[in-house]
Amino acid sequence: MxxxxxxxxxxxxxxxxxxxxxxxxxxxxxxxxxxxxxxxxxxxxxxxxxxxxxxxxxxxxxxxxxxxxxxxxxxxxxxxxxxxxxxxxxxxxxxxxxxxxxxSYPPLLVVKNGKLLHRNMRREFLTKAELMEHLRREGIEDVTFVRSAHVEADGHISFIRTKNED
Known part of the structure; x- marks a missing residue:
C-alpha cells in the first residue's frame, strides 16, 4: 500500500x-x-x-x-x-x-462585381478552380452572379449574390 x-x-x-x-x-x-x-x-x-x-x-x-x-x-x-x-x-x-x-484577419475581397481579384486570390493561394468549386457549393453557376466574395478570418469564403441572378 x-x-x-x-x-x-x-x-x-x-x-x-x-x-x-x-x-x-x-x-x-x-x-x-x-x-x-x-x-x-x-x-x-x-x-x-x-x-x-x-x-x-x-x-x-x-x-x-x-x-x-x-x-x-x-x-x-x-x-x-x-x-x-x-x-x-x-x-x-x-x-x-x-x-x-x-x-484576427479582416475579410479579404476576392470577387468584386463579378470580377476575380487575382492579386488577393494569390495572397490566399486561392486558385480559380477552388473558387469555382466554392461557388458551385453555394449554388452559384457563374462568377458574374457574385457582387462580392470574401475569404473570412476562419478561411471560409462568403458570397453576396447580385440582384439580377436568375
Whole structure:
C-alpha cells in the first residue's frame, strides 16, 4: 500500500518551477499565434486562428502531462496557463479593437462585381478552380452572379449574390 501511495505522489510531484512552466506556455502561445497570423487564412481550415492555436497547444500540453513531464500537476499548470491566455486574448479582443486587429484577419475581397481579384486570390493561394468549386457549393453557376466574395478570418469564403441572378 505504501508503495502504491508513493507512486501516486510521484504523479503529482513538481520537478519544473511553476514560473518556468507559465513562461514556456506563454512564449509558445504568443509565438504560434504570431506564426498563424502570417500564414494564409485558409491554412487553418474550419477553425478560427485563435481556436486552432488553443486546440493545438492544449493537445500538446496534455501529451506532455501524459509522458514527457514527470508530473500531472505540471501538465495542468501549462493547460491552465493556456486557458488563461486564450480567455484573456478573447476578452481583450472583444473590448479593444486594436487587439482584435492583431489576432484576427479582416475579410479579404476576392470577387468584386463579378470580377476575380487575382492579386488577393494569390495572397490566399486561392486558385480559380477552388473558387469555382466554392461557388458551385453555394449554388452559384457563374462568377458574374457574385457582387462580392470574401475569404473570412476562419478561411471560409462568403458570397453576396447580385440582384439580377436568375
Amino acid at each position: 505504501a508503495i502504491l501511495l508513493h507512486g501516486l505522489a510521484d504523479l503529482f510531484r513538481m520537478e519544473t518551477a511553476v514560473l518556468e512552466l507559465v513562461m514556456r506556455a506563454t512564449i509558445m502561445y504568443v509565438g504560434i499565434l504570431f506564426l498563424l497570423r502570417i500564414v494564409p487564412r485558409r491554412t487553418g481550415g474550419e477553425l478560427a486562428t485563435m481556436d486552432l492555436l488553443f486546440v493545438v497547444l492544449i493537445a500538446e500540453a496534455t501529451t506532455h502531462s501524459l509522458g514527457e513531464y514527470k508530473s500531472i500537476t505540471e501538465g495542468f499548470i501549462v493547460i491552465l496557463t493556456l486557458m488563461t491566455l486564450n480567455y484573456s486574448i478573447n476578452f481583450l479582443s472583444y473590448r479593444f479593437r486594436f487587439v482584435e486587429k492583431l489576432v
